[in-house]
Each structure stands twice: as structure tokens, then as C-alpha cells.
Amino acid sequence: MREIEVVSEKQRVIRLSSETAGSAEEPQFRIAEIFESLQGEGYNTGMPAIFIRLGRCDLACSWCDTDYMRFNYVPLSQVLAMLQGYTARNIIITGGEPVVHPRLGSLLDALKERGYTLCIETNGLHQVPEQIDYIATSPKACYAERYVGGGLTEADEVRIVVDVSGVSADVGGELQPSDSEYSFEVTEKERQFMHFAQAMAQKISAKQYYLSPLEEEGEMNIHQTIRLIGLLNVTEQANKVRLLHKNG
Numbered sequence: 001m002r003e004i005e006v007v008s009e010k011q012r013v014i015r016l017s018s019e020t021a022g023s024a025e026e027p028q029f030r031i032a033e034i035f036e037s038l039q040g041e042g043y044n045t046g047m048p049a050i051f052i053r054l055g056r057c058d059l060a061c062s063w064c065d066t067d068y069m070r071f072n073y074v075p076l077s078q079v080l081a082m083l084q085g086y087t088a089r090n091i092i093i094t095g096g097e098p099v100v101h102p103r104l105g106s107l108l109d110a111l112k113e114r115g116y117t118l119c120i121e122t123n124g125l126h127q128v129p130e131q132i133d134y135i136a137t138s139p140k141a142c143y144a145e146r147y148v149g150g151g152l153t154e155a156d157e158v159r160i161v162v163d164v165s166g167v168s169a170d171v172g173g174e175l176q177p178s179d180s181e182y183s184f185e186v187t188e189k190e191r192q193f194m195h196f197a198q199a200m201a202q203k204i205s206a207k208q209y210y211l212s213p214l215e216e217e218g219e220m221n222i223h224q225t226i227r228l229i230g231l232l233n234v235t236e237q238a239n240k241v242r243l244l245h246k247n248g
């Protein structure tokens with residue numbers, strides 16, 4: 001059996017071009033980690049699940065805390081063997097950005113054949129494979145312009161990180177109520193972020209919408225997040241947007 005190695009940032013171009021997909025008989029996957037735990041955030045908080053974290057992402061958010069460039073190439077048979085040691089029947093495919101992984105469909109087919117319920121966590125810029133049962137998508141304000149004309153229009157839950165300082169473009173739109181009705185001052189960046197969040201809430205049909213605080217300069221922007229949730233819940237239908245509390 002071929003030895004599995006950790007792929008460094010310097011190696012990735014060569015190896016991704018030559019070995020990413022594996023052979024037709026035995027595809028390989030960029031596995032950052034596989035582990036069993038409880039879902040720590042969102043609507044399914046507390047749900048037992050096996051997490052399959054795939055390497056690489058097509059975005060590069062400045063605040064990203066995932067080491068998605070550190071992964072091993074693992075053949076499908078070995079991925080399936082690793083799952084046998086776990087008991088959960090839900091699998092959360094995450095990353096990085098899992099949807100851009102070559103031949104992801106062959107992994108999902110194998111998992112469906114074994115009866116797993118499949119959830120995915122995606123940045124929402126790409127269509128999600130049909131094998132997926134549950135979609136959690138996290139549109140990124142720092143790439144706002146890329147979400148305007150493309151990306152997902154349906155999901156189960158939408159999670160938006162409150163990256164007010166990083167919002168890359170004002171996607172426009174009418175915010176209600178008008179400025180004079182706000183009970184506090186809203187900065188221009190907050191207004192741009194709200195345009196983005198409101199545009200995502202209108203574009204992506206989902207059962208649940210969340211704003212998630214972001215750590216900036218060592219502090220979570222929890223108060224700003226709560227304030228913006230209040231504003232969005234005035235502009236959207238009542239209590240549509242909720243606070244996403246991340247556990248672990």
C-alpha cells in the first residue's frame with residue numbers, strides 16, 4: 001500500500017495536478033481529519049456526527065481558523081475503513097471547501113450506500129451534490145460581490161460571520177426601517193454588511209438563518225452581532241435571524 005504523506009503548501013501544486021483524483025478504481029481524497037463528535041453549532045447542535053474534513057478551499061478569508069492546506073491523500077477504501085470505528089450515522093462533510101473536491105460524488109455515493117445521512121458545510125458559491133441531505137452554508141461578506149449573481153439559492157441553514165470590517169462590496173438594496181428610525185448609530189461598514197446579510201436572507205431560501213460573532217483583535221464582536229441581529233429582524237420577518245453560538 002502506498003504510504004500516505006502530509007502535503008505541505010509547497011508541494012500542493014505538483015501533487016494536486018497529478019494525484020488529486022486517484023485512479024478510476026480507487027479515488028483518493030484530501031483528508032485533513034476524520035473524527036466523531038457532537039455538532040457544535042447551528043440548528044443541529046448536539047447531534048452525534050462523524051466529521052470528514054477535506055483539504056483546500058477556493059477562498060482565503062483573512063480570519064479563517066482552519067488549516068485546510070494540511071491534509072493526507074487517503075484512498076476511498078481507507079476512508080470507509082476509518083468510519084467503521086465510529087457509531088454515529090450522520091456524517092458532516094466539511095473543509096476547507098468540500099464541494100470543490102474532485103470526485104466528491106464517488107465518496108458521497110459510497111457513504112449513501114452504507115446508509116449514512118449526509119450533511120455538508122459549504123461557503124455556498126457552488127452547487128451542492130444531490131446526495132447531500134442537509135446543507136449549512138456560510139456566505140462570506142469578504143467576498144460579497146461573488147455572491148450577488150451566483151451561488152446557492154436553497155439550503156437548510158444559512159450562517160453568516162459578522163465580518164463588518166472585511167465586507168468587500170456594498171451590494172446595495174433598500175434597508176428598512178430608515179436611518180431615522182434606528183435607535184443607535186449605524187456605521188457605513190455596518191450598513192454594507194447589513195445589505196449583504198439581507199441580500200443573502202432574501203436570495204437563499206432556508207429554514208434557519210444565523211449571524212455568528214467573529215473574533216477581532218482578541219475579542220468577539222458579540223455586542224455588534226446582537227445589535228445587527230436586532231436590525232435585521234426588523235428589516236426581515238420577525239425573529240428570522242438568530243445568534244449562532246459556537247461550541248468548541
Ligand code: SF4
Nearest residue numbers: 057059060061064096
Ligand atoms: S471559506 Fe471557510 S474554509 Fe475557506 S477560507 Fe473562508 S473560512 Fe476558511
